[in-house]
Amino acid sequence: MMANFPAMLSLRHLLVLSLALNVSLILRMVYEGDDQQGSNNQNMGRIIQKSRLVIPSTISANSTRKDHAGVMDKIINLDHGDPTMYERYWRQMGDKTTIIIPGWQSMSYFSDPTSICWFLEPEFSKEVVRLHNVVGNAVTQGRHVVVGTGSSQLILAALYALSSPHATEPISVVSAVPYYSSYPSMADFQKSGLYKWAGDAESFNKDGPYIELVTSPNNPDGYTRKSVVNRNQGLLIHDLAYYWPQYTPILFASDYDLTLFTVSKSTGHAGTRIGWALVKDPEVAKKMTKFIELNTIGVSKDSQLRAAKVLKAVSDSCEEEYSQGGEESFFKYSYKALEQRWKLLRVAVDSGGLFSLPKFSSAFCTFLNQESEIQPAFAWLKCEGDIEDCGSFLRGHKILTRSGEQFGASPKYVRISMLDTDEHFMQLIYRLTTIQK
Structure with a gap:
């Protein structure tokens, strides 16, 4: 990536100007690889083609109208982390992740009555372990x-499992700012007598037991995190949803007491609604299982079987790439796309002085x-100067x-x-450049 950096610098002003003047041209070049626009536009077409931001033909047709008013009037909703960016890869995989579930299968509540997590499908558990071992x-x-x-x-199951029903007051739950936006409401929504939100871990000074949520890489800013409070009575939950190679360099195998992962961020299958915890203490695992039993009487077997198939395809792609010289793995494909x-976002932001981004x-x-960059699933964008409410400012630009x-x-x-559709991402780049023009 560093070898490409000087070339990006030399084309920065060309890229910004082209984005600002003609978004439909950009979208068309992304889809068609148009090489008829002269030498400068050829160079830019190559840059964007390499980005894999390929727009489906139906979107391209709608985006190449001479009248850009409709493009600029459209609201781009990038509030959520809906990982639709990954859809292209999985379409290319065809039937590799297709499953057929007979009507008689998965009818029982139980998957393995001898296991602590009795509703855990053995096939899913096997593929979870395999994937972690492959990625390291x-x-x-x-x-x-x-x-x-x-x-x-x-997360709720872990809070329940780590709390004491015999405590005289709810245990404090903390996380360092900027913390995941749902942590406070998760801790306080049910007004549990077991735990309560206590705010920023950096300023937490209350004596006694506490639970610290450590998100690494962090959501929203993407930085690697460690625990902050570090006291004797502290209990840690490591939320490692983004500790995958497309988002951050894998430096070591995490070895914590309780870690959380999810298919929504590892493979992009948010709608499957499957996550997993790796738990060292069997008593904590039992309490987490009990919470889920009381909450939903287990977890969908159908979703687990689909998730197992997806994880298997990911592990297979990694092993085949290195052992058989096959096509690039899911993680390498995703790393290049991000x-x-x-690159495009930084060029757009650097084109003016209104915005800034974290440096990694x-x-x-x-x-x-290889040497790899931190490239988070979210951009932690700052409005500079006298813009005090960045969200309202950008909302004004839809x-x-x-x-x-x-x-x-x-x-x-x-x-x-950063994980939305290709069309929305390119419209974001265009708008950021035009705002600063």
Whole structure:
């Protein structure tokens, strides 16, 4: 990536000008690889083609109208982290992840009555362990796998499991600012007598037990995180939803007492609603299982079987790439797609003085076997100067984001999804450049 950086610098002004003048041309070049626009536009077409931002023909046709009013009037909702960017890869996989479930299958509540997590499908558990071993991002030996309906349910299950029913007051739940925006409402929504939200871990000074949520890479800003409070009575939940090679270099296999992962961010299958926890203490795993039992009487077997098929395809792609010289793996494909998106975003942001982005350093990724960049699933964008409410400012340009206030930070910041559709991402780039023009 560093070798391409000088070329990007030399084309920066050309890229910004072209984006600002003609969004339909950009979208058409992305789809068609148009090489009839002269030498300068040929160069830019190559840059964007390499980004894999390929727009479906139906979108391209609608985006190449001479009248751009409709493009500029359309609201781009980048508030959520809906990972539709991954759809193209999985379409290319064809039937590799297709499953057929007979009507008689998965009728029982039970998957394995002898297991602590009795509703955990053995096939899903096997593929979870295999994928972690292939990627090298988590220790699985000596861990119990607990499956949940996404990591959100698992966070609540973990809070329940780590709380004491005999405590005289609810245990404090903290996380360092900027923290994931749903943590406060998750902790307080049910007004539980077991735990309650206590705010920023950096300023937490209450004596006694506490639970710290450590999100790494962090949502929203993408930085690697460690625990902050570090006291004797502290209990940690490591939310590692984004600790995958497309988002951050894999530096080591995480070896924590309780870690959370989810298919929505690892493979993009958010609608499958499957997450998992790797839990060292069997008693904690039992309590988490009990919470899910009381909450939903287990987790959909159908979703687990589909998730197992997807995880298998990912692991297969990794092993085949290196052992048989096959097509690039899911993670390498995703890394390249995000790499080019981040290049385009930084060029757009650097074209003026209204916005800024975090600066990340590269590191050696043990999975990719190369120096790789931190390229988060979200952009933590800051409005500079006298713009105090960045979310409102961008809303005025029909870009919906999530305000920094929801993450315990300043409203000068917003979180923007980097995982949305190709069309929405290119429209974001265009609007950011035109705002600053």
